[in-house]
Amino acid sequence: xxxxxxxxxxxxxxxxxxxxxxxxxxxxxxxxxxxxxxxxxxxxxxxxxxxxxxxxxxxxxxxxxxxxxxxxxxxxxxxxxxxxxxxxxxxxxxxxxxxxxxxxxxxxxxxxxxxxxxxxxxxxxxxxxxxxxxxxxxxxxxxxxxxxxxxxxxxxxxxxxxxxxxxxxxxxxxxxxxxxxxxxxxxxxxxxxxxxxxxxxxxxxxxxxxxxxxxxxxxxxxxxxxxxxxxxxxxxxxxxxxxxxxxxxxxxxxxxxxxxxxxxxxxxxxxxxxxxxxxxxxxxxxxxxxxxxxxxxxxxxxxxxxxxxxxxxxxxxxxxxxxxxxxxxxxxxxxxxxxxxxxxxxxxxxxxxxxxxxxxxxxxxxxxxx
Numbered sequence: 001x002x003x004x005x006x007x008x009x010x011x012x013x014x015x016x017x018x019x020x021x022x023x024x025x026x027x028x029x030x031x032x033x034x035x036x037x038x039x040x041x042x043x044x045x046x047x048x049x050x051x052x053x054x055x056x057x058x059x060x061x062x063x064x065x066x067x068x069x070x071x072x073x074x075x076x077x078x079x080x081x082x083x084x085x086x087x088x089x090x091x092x093x094x095x096x097x098x099x100x101x102x103x104x105x106x107x108x109x110x111x112x113x114x115x116x117x118x119x120x121x122x123x124x125x126x127x128x129x130x131x132x133x134x135x136x137x138x139x140x141x142x143x144x145x146x147x148x149x150x151x152x153x154x155x156x157x158x159x160x161x162x163x164x165x166x167x168x169x170x171x172x173x174x175x176x177x178x179x180x181x182x183x184x185x186x187x188x189x190x191x192x193x194x195x196x197x198x199x200x201x202x203x204x205x206x207x208x209x210x211x212x213x214x215x216x217x218x219x220x221x222x223x224x225x226x227x228x229x230x231x232x233x234x235x236x237x238x239x240x241x242x243x244x245x246x247x248x249x250x251x252x253x254x255x256x257x258x259x260x261x262x263x264x265x266x267x268x269x270x271x272x273x274x275x276x277x278x279x280x281x282x283x284x285x286x287x288x289x290x291x292x293x294x295x296x297x298x299x300x301x302x303x304x305x306x307x308x309x310x311x312x313x314x315x316x317x318x319x320x321x322x323x324x325x326x327x328x329x330x331x332x333x334x335x336x337x338x339x340x341x342x343x344x345x346x347x348x349x350x351x352x353x354x355x356x357x358x359x360x361x362x363x364x365x366x367x368x369x370x
Contacts (some may be wrong), residue, residue, distance in 0.1 A: 001125040001131040001155040002064060004233040005133065006080070007259035008226050009067075010271050016073035018217065022336025024077045025211035028084040031246040033325030035088030040096065040318025044311060049093040049100070054166040056090020059083070061163065064156035068149050089196040092317035099305040099313050101172050107305060108256060111298035112248020116241050123237035125155070132136055132228035137227065191316055195307035199320055202300055204361050205264055206327035208354030210335035214347055215274060216288065222277050232286045239290030251299045256306070259367045261359060263295030268355040275348035306368070 010024065011014045039056075043049045062082025072077045095111075102110040129151050136147035219229045251259045270292055273285035301317065308316030335347035 001129040001158070002067060002083075002152055003122075003212075004188050004230045005129060005148055005151060005226070006067075006076070006227065007217045008075050008220055009145070010073055011217065012220070012226075013145045013148060014070070014073050014076065016076075016269040017336075018214070019333075019336040020073050021213055022211070022332045022334075022339075024073065024080055025213050027077060028080045029211070029325040029332070030329045031081050032084040032088035032091075033322040033329075035085055036092050036321035036325070037315075037318035038076065039089045039319070040092030040316070042313035042314075043093040043096060044314040048171055049097040049314070050166075050169050050171045052093035053090045053097070053169060054163070056086045056088070056094070057159070057162045057166045059086030059089065061156055061159040064152055068152035070155060078185040088321075091321055092314050095274055095301050095305070095317045096313040097172075099302075099308075100310065104306070106249075106252060108251035108299060108302045109215040109245065110248070111302045111305075112245040112251075115244040115248070115294070115298040119237050119241040119244060123234055123241050126230055126234040126237055129155075129236060130227045133230060134227040140363065174295055190312045191308060191319075195304070195316060197213050197365065198303055198307050199323060199360075201365055202260075202303070202320070203264040203323045203327050205355060205358035206324045207331050208351050208358055209267070209328065210331040210347060210351060211328060214332075214335050214339065215286075217339075218277060218344065218348070219282050219286075222282060223279050224282065230284050232283055235283060236286040236293075237285045240297075241296045243294035247295045247300065248298045251302060254305045256299050256303045257362065259295050259299045260303070261362050262294055263292045263299075264355050264359045266292040266295065267353045269357070271348045271352040271355065275345040301351070 007021055010021055011018065037349060039052050043052050060083045063079050063081070063086065066079030067076060070079055095114075098110055098114055099107060104326055132151050132154065133147050136150050137144070147150055169251075216233060219232055220226070224232065247259055266288060269291040273281060273288065277285060301320075304320045305313055331351075335351070336342055338346040338350060
């Protein structure tokens, strides 16, 4: 509910610049990255994933409450950081848990289902946010903070439900009984060379992929009202939801790198579309962008899990999240600078070109599994 409203609230209501927004998103992601790596390593050593999942769904409730009362963009930064800190605690243990209990032959399908269900919730939340924002904005002045604050407060209250549901998840015996094995020859941090090559290729693309808040800001920039920006983001989530499970299942059959490569090519096309966006073009561009995410998000996690020993999956996924978040920090700050100094289309042209270069790296360097 909050994510598509955040750039509109921060820039249009609180008066922050696009560079400030880049620092907010980048800093929050950087802190998340450190916590994700740490939580993944600790979950390996403890042999327990579920406590991290529960904590990870509890902290965002506090973060959303802070956003509801923020009056300046530094307070948005604090609230966003607390919210993302919870994501840092839960992400790698949760994704390692999925791999722990799933046969390799259907691992892509499992991650696809995870992404589909997660994004289905996001779709419902975004639709709810759009309706609520429209309803409470009818009698409000332009740039009024009240409708945003109401939606943020509702989101915080609903977050309590996810905390309660997390306590229904039990620790599988297979995770509790797993013990770290000695590192094999030719490994670094107990992770094989194929893992590091896979990680490097994914991070090359991550540098091209700035925060999605700039996509939402672009939609507002071409003249869309706040509630219609949220509706366009709902379309993105709808496509993402519908395509995630088939994409994961297809990666089990034809290979994960093929799906990732197609997704990166679609990303380049979508970013070029955002660069030349008009109010009419923005809608199909959001749909195409949702297809890119469906083809790459869960499949990328399955790729990491494929190349990580079972006892070190939390570590492997944590390092992946760490690297991705650092790359997002760099790309988000750069996107904000490009937006403010070269024009609003500049971040998207740069992202499209960088994605094509990452695709070339993928074709040349991708590891072949035995």
